[in-house]
Amino acid sequence: MSTVTTDAVRGKNVGTAPAYFSCHDIHAYYGESYIVQGVSFNIHEGEILALLGRNGAGKTSTLRAIARCDDPALKKGEIWLDHKPVHTMTTYEAAQNGVALVPEDRCIIQGLTVEENLQLAQIEEPIGWSIERIFDLFPRLKERRNQEGVTLSGGEQQMLAVGRALARDIKLLLLDEPYEGLAPVIVQEIERTLREIKELGITTVIVEQNAVAALKLADRAVILDTGTVVYDGSAEEVLNDEELRHNYLAI
Amino acid sequence: AGAFRNDPTNQATVKLGFNVPQSGAYADEGADELRAFKLAVKHLNGEGDGGMMNTMKPLSLKGNGILGKKVEYVTGDTQTKSDAARASAKRMIEKDGVIMFSGGSSSGVAIAVQSLAQEMGTIFMAGLTHSNDTTGKDRRRYGFRHFFNAHMSGAALAPVLEAEYGRDRQVYHLTADYTWGWSQEKSIQDFTASQAGWQTKAAVRTPVGAGDFSQYITPVLNSGADVLVLNHYGKDMVNSLTQAIQFGLRDKQVNGKDFQIVVPLFSRLMAQGAGENIKGILGSTGWNWKLQDEGSRAFVKSFGQEYGFPPSQAAHTCYCQTMLYADAVERAGTFNPEEVIKQLEDHTFDGMGNGETLYRGADHQCFKDVLVVRGNENPSSQFDLLDVQQIVPRAKVEYPEDTYPGELGPYKV
Amino acid sequence: MDAILLQILNGLDKGGAYALIALGLTLIFGTLGVVNFAHGALFMLGAFCAVTIRQLLTLSVKVKDESVTFFEAFKEVPYLELWLGETGTTIIDWSVPISILFAIPAMLMVGLVMERGLIRHFYRRPHADQILVTFGLAIVIQEIVKATYGANPLPQPAPELFSGTANVGALFGMGDNIVYPVWRLVYLAFSFLIIGAVFAFLQFTTFGMVVRAGMADRETVQLLGINITKRFSVVFGLAAVVSGLAGLMYTPILPPDYHMGMDFLVLSFVVVVVGGMGSLPGAVAAGFLLGILQSFASMNEVKQIIPGLDQIIIYLVAMIILLVRPRGLMGRKGVMES
Amino acid sequence: MQATATKNKDNLMVLLFAAAVLLMPLWLQPFGAAYPDLMQKFAIFGLFAIGFNILFGQTGYLSFGHAAFIGVGSYATVWIFKLYTMNIFPAMLFGVAISGVFALVIGFICLRRTGIYFSILTLALAQMSYNLAYSVLTPITNGETGLQLSSQDPRSWDAATAAGEGIPSTNLFGLELSAFDGLAGFYVCAVFLILGFYVAMRITRSPFGSMLRGIKTNQQRMMYTGLNTKPYALTAFVISGMYAGLAGSLMAAVDPLAGAERMQWTASGEVVLMTILGGVGTLVGPVLGAAVIKYFENIFSAINTTVLADFYSFLPDGLANVLVTVTSLFVGKGWHLTLGLLFMMVVIFLPGGIMEGIARIRKRFSASN
């Protein structure tokens, strides 16, 4: 797992260690429109960070920028993951260096079965969980393994999307609204899983409308508004800070 | 005669339009036509060695242009499509102000622009067109054809075929499915039947540009026919012949006779395309550079010296057409098409490669000697692809003017 | 009876040709989803590989033909024959098969250059743009070939060994009336070989799956660490080679000229779509189906009943199939359906 | 109010368009394109492309057989000329009507499929029409030669012209289209082009237009929104078919001949290229695309070495000759090459076609001041 492979590196920078993951003043554009307007935050290894904000605040855009998707195009700023400059990488290079995005619209691939969707994740190194292990986590998928992925129910698709991320050996997990459309029981399932993942030392950013749930899980929270960071601090703080919650999360 | 379109009288020069295929399957033929036209213009303007102006008689041309006006020309691309050809011709007439236009490499196009010529009142001297219709049912007062036609091919070939392959043959026709193909099929059938007693086993229509003709050739194998006539032209002929020979037809023995293949209309470019496969095949052609009469030699000389290789039959007919028009104008003493037409009609001339020739007034068809040629078994050079088997005299191929009835239309438009 | 058997054989022969000719397009159009109007050009370039090689092999000393005046006429004797005598003649005789060795790298280059330099930037562009750019490219390639080799067909004889006819009937003990050109049989075998190889490559490796996935959703596939562009170039190169070889091997049957590509373009598209977008087996099946039906529709007996049927059979069948089966014979869902 | 604002903008656009079209004989002079036949072609193919764009640009159905309607329109029109009258009005009415019916049938069949499957269906039907017209249907179409007028034609409605007197010119209630050296013919075409343009604009701006764009973007959603997409698509198909038919009729009207090759797939492909080249979904784009292609076909193809020679005559001979040989690769018989290059350049540098280019230039200006 990643921990093993990178020990040496980490050992070297003890003390001076900049955060395990950091994005510094990133700016991203959809064509002309300027969406991510200088976002910066750090995460320590194994931390879970909740990225919150209103609809259209720029959460998804930020995640996509970090995963080096083609749009929004990252025009300025630096992204470092485990001492590697993600901002210089292409989408697949970022992925090969341990960045995994679970997109908000799941992006299950048309024309491939559930199993093929998982196999696809294991074509390139580094490989993470075995497909069987993923099926143990989501038995529902096992039942449907030979069904075309896009015909899965909304929730099943969400499971597949998360599973697909776990099928790779990842250092940074970017979850865009992972609970959306999931039955409460499954939400609890996934929360449990995320804790497990945390144990594995995988650093996680979670975007979630169900802020309370997210904050309960997270160590730290960053709140975005119109593409800029308006809060960066501990999760409890947000949970306890009436005003903050009211202003930016309306809860 | 009153006013007429594009009257060059008060201009120093006169414009001719050369409308040839520059793209599509016949582009090379078109290129050769264009060379011939340019050569003709040179000679008309008194440059070069004068080519056939030294041999054609009667001759009224003086080598000072036409009626003393320097000859200029414009070119266009017919794309071997009726619409494109008409568009190009219209450009020459409406924009460039040509007094006559010429060229072309297919009957469909020739007929289409010929009717345009009539509408616009501008003379069209057809290039390579072989269908009987051009001077038959689709003849026009303003259109003239120097090239021979399917009827003449039949008339010229039949006796040779009989002499070579004997009587009472069973014939299988593969025919390009359009007017030219049909008219040639009919002509060949009529003459071989009447003169050599050949019977038609089957006559099958093949789509134009089929590319692979194998599905039409397989039925020939066991059909009991012992002669295959390919009424195809250009690319289609190259393909169908190549493929027919691959199917071993020429090695076959049917009804105790050697199976034979006949290609009624030949050209050197087609021979090049068919390569080895053309060897020994009989067909007819309008003209060949190896002819030894003074007219042909004069033309081959100046063409060869100009371009470094011999002219094709297409080049020959286009060159002649230009000369004939110019000469007619000189005789008429005016560019007025009505007068020029009258001069061309029933004009008899000689020294242009096909012996004494008549431009028949009734249908604007030239009557002249026709060549029966055979694919050369062992060529002495890269141009030496066809052997002139026989020069069939004009008398043998002439036919009465009401054979293919048609309406020329008025002189005045 | 023999007539029927011959027609069946002919149908297979045509079918094989159609399948092979369409194969390259299935890869680029059916699999990569690029509307490639330059497919015909690739086919034609392959054919001209054969032409080029033959011209090189037959470089000749020119012996002037003195009988000809006014211009230079030569009898050409290839150097190979002068130097190697019999062997030289044999080599020239085998020029078509030999040129395969040259065509494979050449077409691969063409394919990769074309993909890297042009097509790559059009994967995510609307089909309209792909049509215009590939059509433009096709014209340019054609015109260059026309300018170099002229517009007239250039005959490419098959090796002596393969140029006769084979008595197929005798092979299966069905009388001596079923003879068929050897080269066409070779072509049939060749198409089986190539189709089989490509099929194996895409079906029995994950490669096909990955490319299909990439076509459905490039971004997600890249998010899974896969360098999809690289794989696309591989497919494209492969397609170019396959198309080229199809054209090259066809030259003895159809003397190539610069326009031959356009003549096969429509047919290729019809075959691919009738087979069903994104389905290799579909395209192959369609090729054979159309070939056989066309062959039969061209028999005089049939033509007498329905005149002109042979002229439209391909399109008629295409229409019927597409009306009966929404995605052609074996099309995948959602590929170019909107 | 915003509605009226856009409305005025549209009307202005139509006026400018009309002015540009009607003044062609003047401003096309310097381009050497100001002669009747070519200007007629501009108008006719412009019309064709506009109609095609209603189906392709608005509705998202890429038809690869639209030339079939051109052919049908032409044949129908010429037959009226032959049988009844040389007056183009009834003839064109008939031509458009027939092609409308033809489009209705073909559309009904083809619209059962979408995407590429639709395209191939249209292609197949058009190619069948072409092949049959070329061969078996010769009695109706006169095959390869094309359907022509002849002095023997009955023309029963016209005062009979005695045989031998030749063929009368087509006319619009007495106004001969060949009058004024063919300018009459051009203006007839021009008027139709402007009308066609206006109608297309109205359709684009209408609720019907929105429906078509809805079908283009999300056909499923349309259905669950209570809309029956089939008849909408079919209407669009028939309309664009009738545009094509009108273009075909006009062709026959200004030049009374109808050839099968008008229906060939290359012709269908040409209008696709015209539309994309000009700008899919734009109003003016297709017209520009059509003009460019026709210009190349007719003017570039005619530039031969002598023309080039005196074009470069001001230069020293050596240089001139070099330039002539180089340039001659791209003009005359090389005109296709230039066209191909143009296609590539446009899509590469101006995704969105010529209109995109114009838009950019506009932006430049608005930015600068």
Next chain:
Amino acid sequence: MSTLLEISGVNKSFGGLQALDDVNLKVNEGTVHAIIGPNGAGKSTLLNAIIGKLVPDTGSVMFNGQDMIGVQPHQINQHGISRVFQTPEIFGELTILENMMIPLLAHRDGAFKPTLWARSDAQADILEKAEHYLADVNLWGKKDVHSASLSRGDKRRLELAMCLSQDPKLLLLDEPTAGMARADTNNTIDLLQTIASRGITMAIIEHDMHVVFSLSQRISVLAQGHVICEGMPEEIKTDPRVREAYLGGAEV
């Protein structure tokens, strides 16, 4: 209180899977009826069966006393059934305003009426309505934006507005608030409540219990394609089967 929608004995299987297993369900006029259940229970499939996206193997779907089986989707909608999809179904290439006009036109002009000549931007009544509904989901400000470039939550709100604008007799909502910010969720709840108060019947699928319990008068629980129980919200909350099959430890 009459039955508006009656589903009886509906079965649907995909290959081996019985997605809907003899489903019986009544939706009464003027009520908000929630359908909850684990993922893959068959909820969306059920809606698909209602709007004619798929035809059940057996069973009947009666709407207003008419059988909807085999009726064309567009006709079903014209009968007054409108649906919000689980993943937003909008016209990406069109502006928000145009997105809005299409359903409004469909509602006004019926399934097919080619209005070729009138100008869209002159349809005062339509525009007025459009403004009103867009304002409700506060997207009027973005009316000229291409809907493809909307954020996920905005897309959902747009689709909701599109459905509401047809004021349907029966509104089917498949997770209308999924991915919506809490604030907007609350707004949406209010919005839906006002709609309901206008007497529009609703069947709503939600995994957000807050939404479910603040809206619905009646709840059916679906599991493995089967209605395992139905009742008032209170009953459902406390039903042990529901707890272990669906709610788990979630506090509601």
